[in-house]
Amino acid sequence: MIPNVFISSTVEDLHYLREGMREAVGELAYRPVMSDYGEVGYLNPETAAQSCYRSIKQCQIAVxxxxxxxxEPSAEGGVSVTHKEFRTARDEGIPLIAFVEKEVMSFKKVHHANKNENGIKNFPRMDNPSLTFALLDEITASPSYNGLIPFTNVAEAKALLKKQIADLVGQSLTQIFSPMRAEIKDVLAEIKTLRQEFVDHQKNDPRFLQTVRFIIDENRAKGFRYLIEHTIGPIDKAVSILFEAKTFDEFLERAHCKLIVKEDLRLAAEANRAPTEIFGAMSFGVPSPDDPTGTARADFVIRKNQTVEMNPAAHSHFDWTYHALKMEIGNE
Structure with a gap:
């Protein structure tokens, strides 16, 4: 999605600068949203100002x-449209980039320096110094996006805007990819640990890696890995039990699971009957135990009390899979 950038300011006195900022946003291939370019929809019964506030909420960046x-301060709230647009962006949590003419920043310093002495109330070209300075104070008091960027001319403002947007994009990318890097590190650490376990087990029993490969192969052991991870947990723990148990039923028994084969087991019905009791469930197609040319639906449910319920097709599938594994590793 191409970001929308709302540009807020008084229009008549800053028209020259608004055009420059619009160019800067366009050069970045973003969409500028400006009331004086017809990019704010004016819908009845909204006022023009209300339409601007609504448009800000649809933007990803506010300038x-x-x-x-x-x-002109409005009758409602006593602040200007630009002031209210700032508040809308702040309240919506929209990233805000605030530019201030250097002359105004200088006037603000003088105003605050003389504030306790009733201050200087009039400044050249300023129509309402007190409210302008109040707006600047409100921006700097915001919990985020509270910087003020002084500028002297259009070229400087354009360059600064591009840098600020670039910094904002960089921060956003960091927020996206940093957690991913952490997750990748965790996965790599887990793989390293598992690899070490493989090596340790292989030293004692070369069948270990062969068994793990069989379990994670969905073509040969469909559903078996899911069953193990939702009953026993880590695959390496299941392997040691598998070496000892001669049959699939004994395997579940040694894993402290209670096996129930139900002729009429249906996953949808079980989920509706007691959804909070179910820890895991799976359904998949398998060759029919009664018709070699046909298929059947293997359904099984794992309950939180370590009870495993499955229909005959699932039981037959796991029984055959277990037997095939034992044959492969020479442990039959």
């Missing part, structure tokens, strides 16, 4: 430009 002119 606010603050110059000498504050704008």
């Amino acid at each position: 606010i430009i603050i110059g000498c002119r504050y704008g």
Whole structure:
């Protein structure tokens, strides 16, 4: 998805800068959203200002430009449209990039330095200094995206905007990929541990790796790995039990599981009857035990109390799979 970038400011006095910012956003192949370019839909019964606030919520980045002119405070709330647009972006958690004319930043320092002495109330070209400075203070007091970026001309503002968006994209990518790197490290560590277990077991019994390969091969042992992981846990733990048990039924018994073969077992019915008791379930097609040319549905359910219920097709499938494995490793 191509990000929408909302550009907020007073229009008449900053028209020259708005065009430059629009160009910068377009050069990044993002979509600028600006009221003076017809990119804000004005739908009744909304006011023009309300339409802008709604449009901000549909954007991924908000850019606010603050110059000498504050704008007309609204009757509702007593703040300008630009001020309210900032609040909308802040409340929606939309990343905000705030640009301020350097002259205004200088005036702000003078204003705050003389605040306790009733301060200087009038500044050149500023229509409402107190509300402008209040807006700047509100931005810096925000819990996030609270930086103020001073600028002197269009070229500088364009370059700074591109850098800020690049930094924002970089942070977003880091947030996405850092957890993935951590997960990959965990997986690699697990593989390393499992590999070491393979090596250790192979030293004592060369059948270990052969057995693991058989279990994880879904073509030869369909559903067997799932059954093991939801009853016994780690595959290496199951292998040691498998070496000792002669039959599939004995294998489950040694794993402290109770096996129940039910002629009329249906997964959907079991899930509806007692969904909170089910720890795992599986259904898949297998050759029919009664008709060599046909197929049957193998269903089994693993309950939280270590009871394994399966229909005859599933039991026959696992019995045959277990026998094939024992034959392969020479442990029959």
